[in-house]
Amino acid sequence: MLQALAGIPTQLVARQDKGTTGNVWSVFLAPKQILKTARKLMEAEYSLEDILALDFNEGFLVLYHFNRWTIDERVTLRVLVSRDNPVVPSIASVFHGAEWHERETRDFHGVIFEGNPNLVPLLMPAEDVDVHPLVKSAKARLSIKEVLSLGEIVSSTGEIDALFAEAEAGEASDA
Amino acid sequence: MSAYQNMDQMTGDFYTQKFEAAKQDGTLIINMGPQHPSTHGVLRIVIEVDGEYIVRAEPVLGYLHRMHEKMGEVQTWGGFIPNMGRVDYGHAMAWNWAYVGAVEKLMGIEVPERAQYLRVIMTELNRLTSHLLWWGAYILDLGAFTPIMYAFDDREMLLDILQRPSASRLTYSNFRVGGVQMDMDDKCIELIKAFIPHFRDRLPMYHDLVTENIILRRRIEDIGIIDQDMCRRYGCTGPVLRGAGVAYDVRRSEPYSVYDRFDFEIPTQDSACSAGRYHVRIAEMEQSLRIIEQALEQLPGAEGSHIVDKAPKPAMKPPVGEAYFAVEGARGKIGIYVASDGTKTPYRVKLRAPGFSNMNAFAEAATGTILADAVAILGSLDLIIPELDR
Numbered sequence: 001m002l003q004a005l006a007g008i009p010t011q012l013v014a015r016q017d018k019g020t021t022g023n024v025w026s027v028f029l030a031p032k033q034i035l036k037t038a039r040k041l042m043e044a045e046y047s048l049e050d051i052l053a054l055d056f057n058e059g060f061l062v063l064y065h066f067n068r069w070t071i072d073e074r075v076t077l078r079v080l081v082s083r084d085n086p087v088v089p090s091i092a093s094v095f096h097g098a099e100w101h102e103r104e105t106r107d108f109h110g111v112i113f114e115g116n117p118n119l120v121p122l123l124m125p126a127e128d129v130d131v132h133p134l135v136k137s138a139k140a141r142l143s144i145k146e147v148l149s150l151g152e153i154v155s156s157t158g159e160i161d162a163l164f165a166e167a168e169a170g171e172a173s174d175a
Numbered sequence: 176m177s178a179y180q181n182m183d184q185m186t187g188d189f190y191t192q193k194f195e196a197a198k199q200d201g202t203l204i205i206n207m208g209p210q211h212p213s214t215h216g217v218l219r220i221v222i223e224v225d226g227e228y229i230v231r232a233e234p235v236l237g238y239l240h241r242m243h244e245k246m247g248e249v250q251t252w253g254g255f256i257p258n259m260g261r262v263d264y265g266h267a268m269a270w271n272w273a274y275v276g277a278v279e280k281l282m283g284i285e286v287p288e289r290a291q292y293l294r295v296i297m298t299e300l301n302r303l304t305s306h307l308l309w310w311g312a313y314i315l316d317l318g319a320f321t322p323i324m325y326a327f328d329d330r331e332m333l334l335d336i337l338q339r340p341s342a343s344r345l346t347y348s349n350f351r352v353g354g355v356q357m358d359m360d361d362k363c364i365e366l367i368k369a370f371i372p373h374f375r376d377r378l379p380m381y382h383d384l385v386t387e388n389i390i391l392r393r394r395i396e397d398i399g400i401i402d403q404d405m406c407r408r409y410g411c412t413g414p415v416l417r418g419a420g421v422a423y424d425v426r427r428s429e430p431y432s433v434y435d436r437f438d439f440e441i442p443t444q445d446s447a448c449s450a451g452r453y454h455v456r457i458a459e460m461e462q463s464l465r466i467i468e469q470a471l472e473q474l475p476g477a478e479g480s481h482i483v484d485k486a487p488k489p490a491m492k493p494p495v496g497e498a499y500f501a502v503e504g505a506r507g508k509i510g511i512y513v514a515s516d517g518t519k520t521p522y523r524v525k526l527r528a529p530g531f532s533n534m535n536a537f538a539e540a541a542t543g544t545i546l547a548d549a550v551a552i553l554g555s556l557d558l559i560i561p562e563l564d565r
Contacts, residue, residue: 019280020280020281020283020496020498021280021496021497021498021499022277022280022498022499022500022501023497023499042407045407047406047407047410048410049410049501049508049510049527050410050510050512050525050527052512052523052525054514054522054523055523063512065499065510065512065527067429069416069421069423069428070428072428072429074499076499095408095409095410096408096409096535096539097408097409097410097411097532097535097536099535100531100532100535108244118233120189120190120193121237122236122237123236123237123240123564123565124237124240125237126188126189126190133242133245134244134245134248134523136248142516142522146495146516146517147495147496147497147514147515147516147522148496148497148514149495149496
């Protein structure tokens with residue numbers, strides 16, 4: 001997997017425990033890198049499983065699950081965008097199936113996928129375009145470190161680790 | 176009122192109008208659905224036709240949207256299990272399994288061997304009911320009424336069997352974190368053992384009656400090509416992918432539970448057309464029978480009971496973290512992602528429905544075919560609309 005991502009500036013690459021998470025590689029990316037990464041994964045014969053978002057205090061964390069037909073090695077790309085301006089470039093030009101997944105994520109969380117050929121409501125009615133059911137109330141919303149853990153860090157630029165700083169200190173044994 | 180709203184109902188709603196903006200000269204725009212009988216529920220497809228030929232198609236989803244993912248965020252972990260029976264009424268057991276499997280992963284629960292076998296037997300029986308439902312309904316879509324009667328005759332026997340250990344006939348929700356709700360009684364096992372030879376005898380009749388029928392073959396052969404490249408681009412899985420010649424089955428590729436102990440084949444077809452997908456499903460029914468047979472043989476020797484000791488209560492609190500678990504459903508890869516903040520309600524539940532990705536490929540596959548073929552393609556995707564819309 002790491003060869004497939006050669007040349008892409010990542011924020012953090014970590015290896016996760018497959019037994020407990022079902023995921024092998026966890027890659028944090030800046031929004032502008034996602035399209036280039038999707039192209040690389042397409043070349044490396046990955047297929048897209050789904051796209052979803054999680055609502056955190058730090059912003060919306062958009063997850064892309066990829067897997068291959070031949071090897072069971074799930075890769076999760078993670079893109080953190082701010083709550084004020086949740087814009088991520090669309091990967092629908094590479095993985096055509098992403099179009100619907102992105103529209104669904106826009107419906108549920110209000111994340112905008114720039115470049116999606118048809119970014120109109122998919123599952124939610126067209127009349128309720130400003131209603132995003134999975135956006136949490138300020139009371140229910142948590143910090144990223146209260147829900148996720150990083151896993152075994154392979155490389156990092158430091159910006160994502162900072163979000164997890166406290167959690168890592170508290171649960172050092174998990175890393 | 177939003178930007179997407181259209182008050183002038185005479186010229187169609189927002190989706191029709193948007194679709195119409197790119198209309199060519201001399202073509203006609205029609206709505207297939209949301210009440211069209213071949214859409215098996217309420218699916219709508221806006222189609223631009225030039226004479227009989229489809230120029231463009233755009234599915235409009237959401238008529239059966241129930242926001243299961245939100246329901247997951249307001250219920251207890253255990254309280255969400257019944258939702259799984261309602262996402263996909265065709266193969267409810269597989270959805271049950273995907274969800275409890277994800278939670279078990281999160282909690283690090285080892286499921287007893289006997290429970291694993293019971294899950295395998297019930298899920299495979301449920302796969303047969305799903306394929307039988309598809310088979311009957313597909314042929315009905317294509318204009319033959321009799322086969323669905325035969326399919327439902329056999330399916331009825333399966334429902335009677337599944338009713339015993341699950342106490343329901345369609346929307347099963349008998350999986351529990353750590354096992355299954357009830358053990359199978361001897362009578363149930365007896366019924367399954369009697370069903371297998373019965374169904375093996377029936378399959379040749381299905382083939383004689385339908386598979387080799389020249390009318391059916393003309394309707395489905397070389398219609399609706401979804402090849403490997405399309406499958407990768409759209410994320411198609413299940414019989415759609417196997418019908419394109421890729422032997423990808425989650426039971427084999429990402430082995431879970433005790434599936435690695437059974438000897439079974441992954442049927443594939445290279446034609447990538449509707450007929451390919453048809454043959455894959457028919458062949459899968461035979462493989463399911465093989466799996467059930469082997470599971471029944473190994474069941475008496477399996478250790479443990481039908482559920483783990485001190486099984487978690489519905490208001491369980493899984494540790495903080497995330498988990499992704501995938502199983503092979505009748506329509507393809509069912510994937511469930513759960514994130515826990517350590518409380519008794521999930522922080523996020525994401526349902527990956529195989530039909531959603533398969534349906535996504537429809538517009539491209541249907542372009543250039545005639546309108547009647549669109550029905551043949553839709554049916555070959557084996558759609559369950561509540562699963563698409565979730």
